[in-house]
Amino acid sequence: MKLNKQVNKMTGETLLSGVHSSGLGIYIIPKKDYSSSYAIFGTRYGSVDSKFIVPGESEVTEVPDGIAHYLEHKMFDQPDGSNVFDKFSKYGGNANAFTSFNQTAYLFSATANIKENLAALLDYVQSPYFTPESVQKEQGIIGQEIRMYDDNGGWQVFFDFLSCLYHNNPVKKEIAGTVESISHITAELLYKCYNTFYNLSNMAIVVVGNVDPDEILATIEAGIKKNEPFEEEIKKIYPDEPETIAVPYMEKNLSVAQPLFMLGFKDNDTGYGGERLLKKSIEMSILLKMLFGKSSPVYKKLYEEGLISASFAPDYTMQPSYAFSSIEGESRDPKRVYEIILNEIERVRRDGLDEDAFNRIKKVVWGNYIRTQNDVEEYATTFMQLKFMDIDYFDYYDVYKTVTFEDVKKRFDAHFRKELSALSVVNPV
């Protein structure tokens, strides 16, 4: 196959891309002079995908929560009994994997032997091997992973926040599931999920670094084991989600030094990906920094009153099927922070947004885009995540340049609604 070559004049970057006949999306971004390279092989399949219809079947399949993550762990067992990490170690690759709400990804970084590492990556992710014994063995390890998160205040405050926003959306569930839910996972169920979501037509591979694109492409083509793309889509079934939030407030107690909080707004303007979603996310990034960034009036007030410290992080999370804004931090009085934020929203609604701030922050957003291209890992990971939302990160500027002050004002009116806001708190024991 032949890849399509694009050059971005503003960033100096080159992208080679194409879709293999197996359905696999291939993206290569060569970085001259870099020592390291990074490859990520991922599937559009995450913790939210527990209910689906396999292409060609008519019945709905429902599997235990936490299975996508469990499957990720079990991919490291090989049919010949070998250890995946050993293969990478041999070629100096540093291998890892992660599961998020909407994707599972397998990756490595290396400073040499990129071809050999890449072949190993392709090989193991296409070689599922699950037995009742090997599935059983993982219960202990993942059980400890879940326990680790039980004690993690930042993690707990995040999931409680999601439980505030969502009635039914599975994004509110723990990615690893629960000790109870994972006890129902079997080898058979793992195969079923694997055969559905790890079809190459549901996957993509991104390679960033000091690589020869022809060599990379040849390695990928040689490594493809199965050329049977689905002809129809995998139908993912999500429960209906009302527009309202589930509850406005949640709290719990953990061993933390001072209260942790997360507050934010549910975004009901969802159901699309692509350029429209990218544009929305740029508008939201600008807005959040204008309203709550370090130069904002409200940040100054909160900081000087000793209500927040440096840890005050506004963020916007988006997927085609859900989205929300959030601010995470520590405070002796989270309820007061929440109240001040809501008052600030009302003040801005009356007085309007500051156009000077818009112009400054729009520059910041551009700087941040440039910055993400420094690091092979950050760039590859972001690229894949956005590709799965049908967003072209390479030509970000084409969308960025269209964002106006008017757009941001409209977005403000649509997004920041008190009745869609919530607060989650983790208090010290």
Added chain:
Amino acid sequence: MINKQINENISLCYIPMTKLKTTTIGVYIHRALDENEVSQNALLPYVLKSGCRKCPDREAIAKYLENLYGASLGAALIKRGDDQIMYFDAETISDKYAPQGEKLVSELLSLMMSVLFEPNITDGAFDADIVNQEKKNAKDRIAAVMNDKRVYASVRCTEEMCKGSAFALSRLGTAEGVDAVTPETLAEHYNKIITSSAVNIFICGDADVDEAEAAIRAYTDKISFTAAQIPKTELFKKDGKVNSVTEKMNVTQGKLSIGFRTGVAPTDNDYPALCVFNSVFGAGTHSKLFNNVREKLSLAYYASSQLERYKGIMIVNAGIEFKNFQTAYDETLRQLEEIKNGNVTDKELESSIIDITNTYEECYDDQRSLQSFYLGELLAGTDYDIEHMKAAIAAVTKEQVIAVARKVELDTVYFLTGEDA
């Protein structure tokens, strides 16, 4: 790499790295860990970055940085051996990527110099409101160490090991120490240390080093300095029996932290062997701890070891069920014995060497890592470059790994457990 000595205390090191799209500036102010000033040092960088002559307050600094396409300026404290380092980290996209040809690197450097050398001190005192706000934040940072139990256990283990010595002090100081600081005493402390501490400035990325040197001199040439050295670290040594500490907290997972004395300084010939030994033992998916404590016995999601290079300390960390304390402890010690008894496979040795080599190689793509590498060489007093270290690691033999493992001695066993466990 270009080195410029600005004066007896301040040196500038420029490391070109134009393949990246950013330029990073790091300023490191060295102070010997000392209970009499540790808390003032912990507070000072944050007060300094709250305002200066160029930008009078935090809001002005924030806007200034935003206009530089979201450049960053951060402060932090670092502890390396017995050195408490006040660290300022700044980053901007390089001038080449400034859409309107702005001189971003110069603008950022001059802000940093103003923060360092032109603080808002009036009548011998910092602004009282700012000092009070930052005292609260400094105490919050001290208290927040407990939030991440993995880090907390490791810090507690080290404290217990080195009780009574300077190294037991936290880089963040103490709550009592912070309470005692006043706007006047902090100003006095600033005036004392700014002229009498070793300061390293690193610029990594794409800059004109002569221009940078001139920009720094514009701030420093009118000040008189008293010569100072980077603090020296003494290797941690102790005799006597193993110290065991159990602490209870409201947690669901136990955190095991085991401290060892390595007896090896970074200047020693067997330092590269120590690095390889640590990798074989517990640093990575090829290591004995990962493959036995995690994979074979399913006791933990993480089980790993790490070195404190300057002090000669190694800490093992694992998150486990309360009831598995003894099993995890025994297995950790058993794996160390395995190495001491010569049970190191070729594969373990090779994987470790490759893994460490990779980490060194990756510094070439990361401005902060490269700064940190060269800073480390200054602290260790070794002055090697990355290629030298790669070669030294590659030359390590199995026998050397075994020999250095035999120097490693158990010192302290710390366990964070549940209240009802």
